[in-house]
Amino acid sequence: MRKLLSIVTLSLLLTSCMSTEEKKIKAEEEGNALVSIKSKLVKGAGDALKTDGKEALESASEGVSEAFKGITSGYDKSINQAKIVPDSTFSKTFEIGRTQKVYSDTTNSKKVSVYLVSNENFEGKIKLKAFDQSDKEIGRSTMKLKVEEDEAQFFDFEFDNRTPLLQATYFMISGKPTVQ
Template structure:
């Protein structure tokens, strides 16, 4: 048993004598760290040199691209196809009008919100139309201004209905078109 312990101690001493000292390990780690920093510094310097050389052109290109995206987004916000229910009152049905789709519009110069509705007529129509906004319980949230409209028989047109800026269009569950004289 003593021989085994003595052999294990001798083996341990030999292994530690063959390995690096703590000081040598620290020097090696320091050397690796210095190389890593030199590599990263060289990469940063190269990046800086490239930006100085081509940076203005790259920035101009990026700015033009972002400008194009923003312009497209602004146009998209102005004309968002709305998924609203558009009903017809009895007065509009009696004039043989139909409504198929709507396009939500941002506020105009007077701060009025709008909805353009594609209105079709089977027979000639000349009169005023009004769009009323209702919530999910059928309560009225607002009325558009009355719009003078002339449609020939078998005709169609987008009609621009404008609401007061205070009308909460985000709460609207359905719109109803009325024919008023």
């Protein structure tokens, strides 16, 4: 019985052991299989880029565009934006669009630029007052203007150089037509 067991064990060992050549062939086959799988993945990715790549790039471009819009929006909400509060009569005559505080180091000028759209004809004076966080007036600018109904443009209200526009938290705008 021992002899039989020894013979069976020896034959199993001989048949289960691979020669070096057989090991190399098996390793090569496994390597070829892995390369084949990876190349199919790369081919699949390439095919996907051909068909879906345009959509992916369009989506990425839209994302970049939205990021730039966010930058612009952030700039609009930054320290340069001027919060303009119209009085009740002014609101009937004008709509207020984009606003901006403008500081020039070269000319030492300070102004607030306001885009106005007229709802009706207007000829008279417009006054823009600057207020700080304590609701105290810190400066004012007045200009004469004559606009036709549905006209729109930027108007620059010049302030005295000593006006601390950086401290202005809001501006009050009012208009008084010239008596005819």
